[in-house]
Amino acid sequence: MAKRVGIEVSLAISEAVKQAKVDAVAAYPITPQTHIVEHLSELVADAELDAAFIPVESEHSAMSVCAGTAAAGARTYTATSSQGLALMNEILYIIPALRLPIVMTIANRALSGPISIWNDHSDIMGARDTGWIALFAENGQEAYDLTLQSFKIAEDHRVLLPISVNIDGFTLSHVIEPHEFLDQEEVDAFLPEYRPAVQLNPDQPVSMGMVGVPEIYAEAKKCQDEVLKNSEAVIKEVFAEFATRFGREYRVVESYRAEGAETLLLTMGSVSETAMEAIDILRDRQQRSVGLIRLRLWRPFPVAELRRAVAGCRRLAVLDRAVSFGATGGPVAEEVRSALYGIDGAPYVGSFIAGLGGRDITIDDFIALAGQVEKMAETNEIHQYKMTGVRE
Amino acid sequence: MENFNVFAAKLTPQQEFLAGGHRACQGCAELLAVRLVAKTLGHDYVIANATGCLEIVTSSFPHSAWKVPWIHVAFENAAAVASGVEAGIRVLQRKGRYPVQRKVTVVAQAGDGGTVDIGLQALSGALERGHDMVYICYDNEAYMNTGIQRSSSTPYGATTTTSPAGKADPLGQHTMKKNIVEIAAAHNIPYVATASPSYPFDLMDKVKKAAATPGPAYIHCLVPCPTGWRMAPNLAVSIGRIAVESKVFPLYEIENGDYRMTVTHKKHRPVVDYLKPQGRFRHLNEAQIARIQEQVDKSYERLQKKVKMSQNELD
Numbered sequence: 001m002a003k004r005v006g007i008e009v010s011l012a013i014s015e016a017v018k019q020a021k022v023d024a025v026a027a028y029p030i031t032p033q034t035h036i037v038e039h040l041s042e043l044v045a046d047a048e049l050d051a052a053f054i055p056v057e058s059e060h061s062a063m064s065v066c067a068g069t070a071a072a073g074a075r076t077y078t079a080t081s082s083q084g085l086a087l088m089n090e091i092l093y094i095i096p097a098l099r100l101p102i103v104m105t106i107a108n109r110a111l112s113g114p115i116s117i118w119n120d121h122s123d124i125m126g127a128r129d130t131g132w133i134a135l136f137a138e139n140g141q142e143a144y145d146l147t148l149q150s151f152k153i154a155e156d157h158r159v160l161l162p163i164s165v166n167i168d169g170f171t172l173s174h175v176i177e178p179h180e181f182l183d184q185e186e187v188d189a190f191l192p193e194y195r196p197a198v199q200l201n202p203d204q205p206v207s208m209g210m211v212g213v214p215e216i217y218a219e220a221k222k223c224q225d226e227v228l229k230n231s232e233a234v235i236k237e238v239f240a241e242f243a244t245r246f247g248r249e250y251r252v253v254e255s256y257r258a259e260g261a262e263t264l265l266l267t268m269g270s271v272s273e274t275a276m277e278a279i280d281i282l283r284d285r286q287q288r289s290v291g292l293i294r295l296r297l298w299r300p301f302p303v304a305e306l307r308r309a310v311a312g313c314r315r316l317a318v319l320d321r322a323v324s325f326g327a328t329g330g331p332v333a334e335e336v337r338s339a340l341y342g343i344d345g346a347p348y349v350g351s352f353i354a355g356l357g358g359r360d361i362t363i364d365d366f367i368a369l370a371g372q373v374e375k376m377a378e379t380n381e382i383h384q385y386k387m388t389g390v391r392e
Numbered sequence: 393m394e395n396f397n398v399f400a401a402k403l404t405p406q407q408e409f410l411a412g413g414h415r416a417c418q419g420c421a422e423l424l425a426v427r428l429v430a431k432t433l434g435h436d437y438v439i440a441n442a443t444g445c446l447e448i449v450t451s452s453f454p455h456s457a458w459k460v461p462w463i464h465v466a467f468e469n470a471a472a473v474a475s476g477v478e479a480g481i482r483v484l485q486r487k488g489r490y491p492v493q494r495k496v497t498v499v500a501q502a503g504d505g506g507t508v509d510i511g512l513q514a515l516s517g518a519l520e521r522g523h524d525m526v527y528i529c530y531d532n533e534a535y536m537n538t539g540i541q542r543s544s545s546t547p548y549g550a551t552t553t554t555s556p557a558g559k560a561d562p563l564g565q566h567t568m569k570k571n572i573v574e575i576a577a578a579h580n581i582p583y584v585a586t587a588s589p590s591y592p593f594d595l596m597d598k599v600k601k602a603a604a605t606p607g608p609a610y611i612h613c614l615v616p617c618p619t620g621w622r623m624a625p626n627l628a629v630s631i632g633r634i635a636v637e638s639k640v641f642p643l644y645e646i647e648n649g650d651y652r653m654t655v656t657h658k659k660h661r662p663v664v665d666y667l668k669p670q671g672r673f674r675h676l677n678e679a680q681i682a683r684i685q686e687q688v689d690k691s692y693e694r695l696q697k698k699v700k701m702s703q704n705e706l707d
Contacts, residue, residue: 023483026476050487052479056472057517064469064514068440068476071463074484094465193489200438200461200477201491207456209441209464216453 004178009140009167010035012179013079013105016147018049019187020103023074023194026054026065030084031117032169033107037079059084063091063102070100071208073199075151078102081169082109085123089130095162096131097224098208099197101154102162104132105147108269108321109169110357118358119169121269121321124298125331131224133163133231134298136268140177142296143167145248148182152191153238159231160197166298168270170358182246190245229300250296253305257283258291263370264310264347266293266318268332271361275319278366290370295332303339310340315348317373320385321355329385348377351385359389399593399600405431414457415449419625421632422446422530422615425589426501429528430460432599436494438481440474442502442511443467445537446530468510471518471527474500478523497526497603504531504545508572519579519608526602526609529572532617540620544570547640548687549680550672552620557675564675568687576610577646583609585645585654590616590632594643594654601645614641622671631669638666639692650702651695663688 007015013036017025025044027037043049052069056062059080070076080088085106095102106124110116124134135150137143143165150163167173182190198206212220235252243249256276258264267275272294282290293309293316295302310316320330328334333351340346350373355361369388376383409430416423422445441447441464450457451464465473478498484490500518502511507529515527534552535541542555542565551557551564577584583605587595595613602609616632618625635641636655640663643655663685667673676684 023487023489024476024480026479050483052483054475054479054521057513057520061469061472061514061517064465064472065476065479067465067469068463068473068478069480069483070476071473072438072477072480072484073490074480076480090466091469098463098465199491200463200481202436202438202461202496203492205459205461207451207458207462210451210453210456211448213452 002180002182004180006176006178008035008174008176009143010107010173011039012140012144013147013167014039014043015181016144017077018043019182019184020075020148020151020191022049022051022077024052024054024066024069024076025078026056026062026069027078027080028056028059028062028084030059030081032109032173033079033081033084033105035173036105036107059087060091063088063095066102067091067095067098067100070102071098071200073196073201075155075194076102077104079105079107081107082111082123085127086111089127092127092130092132094209096228097220099160100162101160103147103150103154104162104164106164106166107169107173108166116357119171120356120358121166122323124164124166125322125324128299128331131161131228132299133161133228133235134166135163136166136296136298137172138270138272138294140172140175140179141248142250143172144179144181145242145250148187148191149238149242153231153235155194156234157197159227159234161228161231166269172270186246190242232297232300232302235297251305252297252302253309254294254296255309256292256294258293258309260289260312261291262289262314263374264291264293264313264316265366265369266295266316266332266336268295268298269321271319271321271355274361274363275366278363278370281363282367282370288370301335301339306336306339307343310347313347315350315373315377317350317352317369319369320351320353323353323356323387327384333385348373348380350376351383353385353387354389361389365389399596404596405434407431407434409434409459410450411457411459413455415452416445417619417625419618419628421589421617421628422532423449424628425530425595425613425615428589428592428595429499429599432596433497433499433603435460436492437497437499437603438477439463440465440470440477440498440500442470442506444503444506445532446501446503448537467506469514470500470502470506470511472514474498474525474527475518475521475523478525482524498524500525500527502529503537504529504533505535505543507531508545508570509543516579519576519581519610522607524606524608526599526611528611528613530613530615532615532620533569534620536617536620545572549676549684551675552672562675563680564672573612576612579608580649581608581610582606582648583645585611586641586643587611587613588632588636588641588643589613590629591636591643591655598645598654620672622674623669627669631666634661634666637661638663639688640666642692642695644695644699650706651698652702653699
C-alpha cells in the first residue's frame with residue numbers, strides 16, 4: 001500500500017493534475033482556488049510538469065483559453081471559484097457543445113452579494129445547466145482520486161465532455177489531510193495519453209462552433225443531452241477500473257448505514273463526514289433508524305441509483321448548500337423530489353438549506369434535522385424549503 | 393525583416409482558402425479582406441473567429457466557407473481563444489504530439505465591436521502575454537451584424553441605429569473613433585499596422601509580415617460596409633481608397649515601436665469626398681464637416697510627427 005502523506009488538499013489536487021501530465025493550464029486567481037493554481041505554476045516553473053501555464057486576465061478568458069488549448073488537442077485543466085465561475089458562465093455552456101474534455105476544479109464558494117469568500121454551493125448551482133459533468137468530493141483523497149479519474153472519463157470518446165470536480169472551499173481546499181498518492185507508473189497505466197477525436201490541424205481542417213440554424217439546433221442539443229446522460233455508464237466503468245487497480249471504490253451515489261433506515265439524510269460534499277458522525281450517534285446512542293445518502297455525481301443526475309438508494313425509507317431530509325430563490329426547494333431537493341415523483345411508496349422529502357456563506361453545520365444540526373423531518377413527515381407538512389440555523 | 397518578400401499582382405497565390413458561396417452582403421469589403429488574408433497565410437494557419445458578420449456568413453452549419461481549421465467560441469474572446477490555440481499547438485509540437493511540425497500561424501479575427509468594445513479586455517490580455525499570434529480587426533465601424541448599432545469605433549458624425557441623427561440631436565455619433573491602433577501599440581508588441589482591402593498588396597504584405605513576426609501582431613483593417621454605411625455596393629473598394637487618400641484612414645505600420653507610412657500621397661483629398669457618397673454622413677452640415685476635417689488633419693499631423701520621430705531615431 002502506498003504511503004500516506006499529510007498534505008493540503010489543494011496541493012494534492014495539483015499533484016493529481018501533474019500526474020495526469022496535463023498539457024495546458026489557464027487560470028485566474030480567486031480565493032479559495034488559489035493554492036491549486038499557485039502550486040501548478042510552481043510545478044511548471046520547476047519543470048516537474050511540462051505544460052503551458054497561461055496566467056490570464058479574467059476567468060472568462062481562462063475558460064476561453066482552455067477552449068483554445070483543448071481544441072488544439074491539449075489535455076487541459078483549470079480551477080476557479082464563485083464569481084470566477086459566474087464570469088465564465090457564458091463560455092461554460094459552449095465547452096460541452098464543442099465536446100472539449102476540460103477538467104476543472106471548483107473550490108466551491110458563496111456568490112456575492114454580500115460578498116463572501118466562504119464555502120457553500122451557490123456557485124456550481126448557478127452553473128448547473130451548463131452541460132458539464134459535475135462530481136462532488138467529500139475529502140482530500142477523493143478530490144485527488146476524482147481529479148485523476150475525471151481526465152479518463154472526460155476524454156473517453158463516448159463522452160468528450162468537460163467535468164467539474166467540486167470541492168468545498170476552505171473546509172476542503174485549505175485543510176491538510178492524509179492522502180495516498182499513486183505512483184506515476186500506476187497513473188500512466190490507468191490514464192493513457194489524450195487522443196483528441198478532432199483537433200485544429202491544418203492537414204485535416206475542421207470548422208468548430210458553427211452557426212446552429214433552427215433546422216439543426218434542437219438536434220445538436222438532443223445529441224448533447226444524450227451524451228451527458230450516457231456518460232453515467234462510463235463514469236461507473238472508470239470508477240470500477242480505478243477500484244480494481246487501486247482498491248479505492250467509488251459509487252455515483254454513496255450510502256452510509258442506510259440499510260433499512262426509516263429516515264435518510266441526503267448531502268453533497270465535505271459536510272457528509274459531519275453527517276456520518278451524526279448518524280453514528282443517532283444509530284448507536286439513540287437507537288434511531290437513520291442513515292445517510294451522499295450524491296457524488298450531480299450531473300448527469302443519477303436517477304436510478306438514487307431511487308435504489310432510498311427505496312424503503314419513509315422520509316428524506318435533503319440538505320442544500322444554496323438557495324434557488326423563490327423556487328419549490330433547494331436545487332438538490334427539487335431534483336430529488338422530481339426523481340422520486342410518482343413512485344409507489346416514495347418517501348416524504350424535506351428541503352433544508354444550511355451552511356450558506358461558510359456557516360458551520362454541526363453534528364447537532366444533523367441530529368436536529370433528522371428529528372425535524374420526522375415531525376414534518378408525520379403531518380405531511382407541505383413546504384417549499386426551510387432555511388435552518390438562521391437567526392430570526 | 394529586410395529580405396521580406398513584397399507582394400505583386402503576379403505573385404498573388406492562386407489558391408483560395410475562403411470558399412465562395414458564403415452569405416455576405418453584396419459589396420462586403422470585409423470578406424474581400426478576409427479572402428486576401430487567407431490567400432496570404434495559405435495552408436498552415438488556424439483561425440479563432442469572434443461572433444459577428446464574418447462568423448455568421450461563413451459558418452452556417454452544415455456549410456463552412458473555411459478550408460483552414462476554424463473555431464468560433466463567443467463574441468468577446470477571439471483573442472483569448474487564439475492565445476489558447478497558439479499555446480496548445482506550441483506545447484503539443486514541443487512534446488511531439490501535434491500532427492504538424494511546420495510553423496502554424498494562429499489568427500484571431502473579429503469585428504470592431506468584438507475588438508474595441510466587448511473584446512478589448514481579452515485582446516489586451518493576449519497581447520500582454522506575448523502569444524505568437526496575429527490579431528486582425530475587420531473594422532466596419534458599427535455593429536453591422538445586429539443591425540448597424542454604434543460602437544466605440546463608429547466615427548464622429550455617423551448616424552447609426554443607436555446614434556441616430558434626430559431632430560433634437562442632429563449630429564449622430566458624438567464621440568471620436570477610439571484609437572485602438574495606439575492602444576494595441578501601447579502593449580509594446582512587435583508589430584502593429586493599419587490595412588485596407590482597397591490596397592490589396594499593402595494588406596497582404598502586412599499580413600505576411602505579421603505572421604512572420606515572433607510574438608503578437610495586430611492589424612487593423614478598415615472594411616467598408618455598403619449596408620451599414622448606406623452606399624452603393626460597387627463603391628466599397630473606391631471608398632476604401634478615398635479613406636486613405638483623404639487621411640481619414642492612413643496606412644502605416646509600427647514595427648518595434650517605429651512608425652512608418654506604407655502608403656503616401658503627395659496631395660490629399662478633402663474629407664468631404666469621403667463623407668459624401670455615404671448615407672450615414674448625409675445629414676452633416678458644413679460646420680460639422682469642417683470639424684471632421686480639422687480632426688482628421690490633426691490626427692494625421694500627429695501621426696506624421698511619430699513617423700518623423702521614428703525616422704530620426706532610425707537615422
